[in-house]
Amino acid sequence: MAESAVLYLLSKLESFVGNGIQQERDGHEEWMSLMREFERIKAFLKTADSMEECNEEVKVWVKQVREIAYEAEDVLDEYKQLSGQDHQTEGFLRMIQTSVRNRKARHRLISAMKSISPRIKSICEGQQRLFDGFSTTERGSSSTSSYEDNKWQDHRGDALLVEKSDLVGIEEPKKELVEWLVQGVSQCEVISVVxxxxxxxxxxxxxxxxDPAVKKRFTVRAWVTLSPSLRTEDLLLDMLQQITSSIMKTVPAEAKTRDSSCIRTMIKDLLQKRKSKYLIVLDDVWDMNKWDAVKCALPNNNNGGRIMVTTRKSDLASASGTGCAGKVYxxxxxxxxxxxxxxxxxxxxxxxxxxxxxxxxxxxxxxxEGLPxxxxxIGGVLASKDxxxxxxxxxxRRSLxxxxxxxxxxxxxxxxxxxxFNDLPYYLKSCFLHLSVFPEAHNVECMRIIRLWVAEGFVERKEGKTLEEVAADYLDELLNRSLIQVAETTSDGRVKMCRVHGLLLEIIISKARDQNYAIIDQEHSELWPERVRRLSVHKAFQVAQQNRSLSHLRSLLMFGVDRSSVDDAxxxxxxxxxxxxxxxxxxxxFPVQVLDxxxxxxxxxxxSHIQTIPSSIGNLQNLETLDLKDTHVMALPVEIAKLQRLRHLLVYRYETIAYSHYKYGFKTPADIGALQSLQKLCYIEVxxxxxRRNILGLxxxxxxxxxxxxxxxxxxGRNLCSSIAKLTNLSSLAVYAFDDEEELDLHHxxxxxxLLQRxxxxxxxQTLPSWIANLHSLVKLRLRxxxxxxxxLESLQxxxxxxxxELLHVYNWQTLRFEAKGFMKLKTLGLDLFDELEFIQVxxxxxxxxxxxxxxxxxxxxxxxxxxxxxxxxxxxxFFDLPDxxxxxxxPDEQNEDYQKVAHVPEIRYAYWREQGWDVTSVETSVEEEGSRLQSSSMRSSELPPCWK
Structure with missing residues (x-):
């Protein structure tokens, strides 16, 4: 984590030096010297970051680097903040204040640099001593690779020697995987367990x-464990030895002296010539290069060969490039x-x-959370307790x-x-540790995470992508590595909510505290360090009890707190x-303290319960996200147009009562077109x-x-169409008429x-705009x-x-027919409020x-x-509010012919809205050994949405 702190600091230093500090005589040399020293440190940090768990001396050195990087960043940010406080004044007074504040800022800057410089030199000398030590006596015995490999070998061995008594819930997945192996096509298949x-x-x-059936099916078998330090040649040689052993042969003597390419050829020839059914297990695959090296050695001999892969990374579960089919469990x-x-x-x-x-x-x-x-x-720990x-x-329980x-x-x-976690690159470590700020069992909206990462400065700029798109890639990579879990998806397949497993959360909370990354304050359970950079408060907060200044705080998040805790914070x-x-x-x-x-x-x-936004919101010149969703704010002041860096403006709320859905947005006299960094604008009323003047400004x-x-x-409508045509990056568009009787003129x-998708x-x-039927990228359409x-349907299918x-009162159908080969990708269909509809045919x-x-x-x-x-x-x-x-x-009735038409559907629900509540009946079908079992249950709910929001 020190690596990410140093790299982040260096990027800010480069920007700072490039934006004018070089014109200041005083302090210029101090900053340049600081940059040179941190550049020297950077080369060693990647190794040192991963070694700190196994070497106490390295751990102390890494902590020193991290703290000095944080301190230098504080000084830099304080200088920028002090020298930029003159934006609120005008004319001569502004000039005087600017001069005084700049002198004050420079003085503090130079004093701080003079304090930091000798300490950073001392840290660099310590780095040299550490590096010299590892390059001689300790490199072979205490290296990162050997330490990580020992940990890896420990848990691999334990996993292979699990006692029968510890196996629960394994029969069904085992049965399914055995069937995948012994049945199926004659071509080679890759079966991944992820x-x-x-x-x-x-x-x-x-x-x-x-399993006996598997042993009988596959005469050639090999189990290869992929140690992090295992060379490709050794991996392939191990596989070759197991293959030759299973067919009663010996490994050619020259194999031990050949390179990986030659060994691959030997394996491929051996399997090809014998035409045997082979099963190769690659356990705990982390490295794509090793996976590729093995794939090339295994032929598709059309004799039912199978490759099994266990991995935490879903991208490695792909069978692409092998010429084999693939299944993922x-x-x-x-x-x-x-x-x-x-x-x-x-x-x-x-x-x-x-x-x-x-x-x-x-x-x-x-x-x-079901983690065996x-x-x-933990059961083993408790077994020894009285x-x-x-x-x-x-x-x-309390101190888990x-x-x-x-x-x-x-x-x-x-x-x-x-x-x-240890396998993550530095930029993903920062992002993953950031998830420690959310409470346990808390599902977090993915876009909230992405916006927070961008605001924190974790996201690197990449050509051709917005910061949000890069952050979304980061999130996908953490999902791919099985470090975070999908909690909810949208109907069109996007991940909407995610979460961290409870025990993994405990580990990253500890890491975040040890590295002074973030403090999680849960009812004053812990004392804070002297400098707190990120603070997440759960339930209650009183800063006076901690006797700590929060002047260096970068992030404050509060969950489940009362009003006094907010005021105190x-x-x-x-x-x-x-x-x-x-x-x-x-x-x-609106908290007035925020305006400073x-x-x-x-x-x-x-x-929250706020209703108005003050005009001085325009002071927050660095604001990128303003989230006022589900508040009662219905208007924004004209000063909102001053927030030139604003990327996400969310001011809206919903109300749903039975079938009535109300949406409220915001009005503003400001020129919305001035906010040219905006990526999301919801919901503006016109x-x-x-x-209405804002329509062209869009x-x-x-x-x-x-x-x-x-x-x-x-x-x-014509003006809105003119504006929309210019929004070449738009992916989601929602337009609501003044009322349900108003016509939407969107034909222009x-x-x-x-890129329009939703x-x-x-x-x-009156008529469906012709351009909708030509949107090949459209994944979601709602017409009401x-x-x-x-x-x-003819143009949409x-x-x-x-x-x-979703179609609500769209057309006066009497017969609604879905034609063969129509809607080939459709997964969700909603039909609502068709008064004349008598017949549906599929x-x-x-x-x-x-x-x-x-x-x-x-x-x-x-x-x-x-x-x-x-x-x-x-x-x-x-089905909701349909005829009896x-x-x-x-x-549910096995003699009911109509019911038998839907008996294959696992979940069937129907409901009526009566007296401000839904009477819901749920019918579930499940298949057991003796046949089909029918279940029926009823409930009453006033909150059940009738179909969609």
């Missing part, structure tokens, strides 16, 4: 590898029942959990983080979970604060003369990715944005209250990328990928869609 560390990938694969955590069974086996030796310990054990199991390695390891001493058990850090019995668990002086996240905070007015935070880049008051926002416009009048858009329109259209004169379609071959079908408020529809049985991929079927005649046909 998941985070500790899920039991190696254990499961070893059980499959040793994504490991799942144990269910609550399986977790409890495994825990009791390990902790209580097959006995039941004592009743007085049940609550403690439930809490610990929730923390384990964690359940076994079941009569509830205080001992409670202590483990320190137990993972210090308890020798949990050493392997920590190593397994830490391996993925904001009473501190935040000269350098970049991020203030008060989402869901009980704030009734000149360095602020990210401000979120989402879901229903009066002053705000065309100036050439960075815009998402645009939402409310209360559009018919006569403004002859050249729509080429469109949401509400208002009369369109009242079209012509059937739109051939859209090649469409996966989500031709065989239509919508072959449809997984969710929702139909509601069609009062004449009394029969199930004809041909619904053709929708083989259908997983969810929802149709609903009766959904009742």
């Amino acid at each position: 998941g985070m560390g500790g899920l039991g990938k190696t254990t499961l694969t070893k059980q499959v590898y040793d 994504n490991m799942k955590p144990l269910s609550a029942e399986q977790s409890h069974e495994l825990f009791c086996r390990k902790t209580f030796k097959e006995k039941a959990c004592p009743s007085h310990l049940e609550e403690i054990c439930r809490h610990i199991l929730r923390k384990c 390695l964690a359940i076994v390891a 079941t009569r001493r509830i205080d001992e058990w409670e202590l483990v 983080r320190s137990e993972i850090e210090d308890n020798e019995k949990l050493k392997n668990l920590k190593q397994v979970l830490s391996l993925s 904001l009473s501190s002086e935040f000269n350098l604060l970049r991020v203030l996240d008060l989402c869901h905070a009980p704030v009734g007015r 935070m000149n360095c602020l880049r990210f401000l979120s008051l989402r879901s 229903d009066d003369e002053r705000n 065309g100036k926002l050439d960075q815009l990715r998402r645009l939402c416009v409310l209360k559009l009048r018919r006569e403004d 858009l002859s050249s729509p944005p080429p 469109i949401f329109l509400r208002g009369h259209l 209250m369109s009242c079209l004169r012509d059937d739109p 051939n859209l090649p990328s469409l996966v989500h379609l 031709e065989e071959g239509a919508m072959p990928c449809l997984g969710k079908l929702i139909i509601q408020r069609c009062k004449l529809l009394k029969d199930l869609p004809l041909g619904i049985e053709h929708l083989k991929m259908l997983k969810v079927l929802e 005649e149709l609903v009766q046909k959904l009742k």
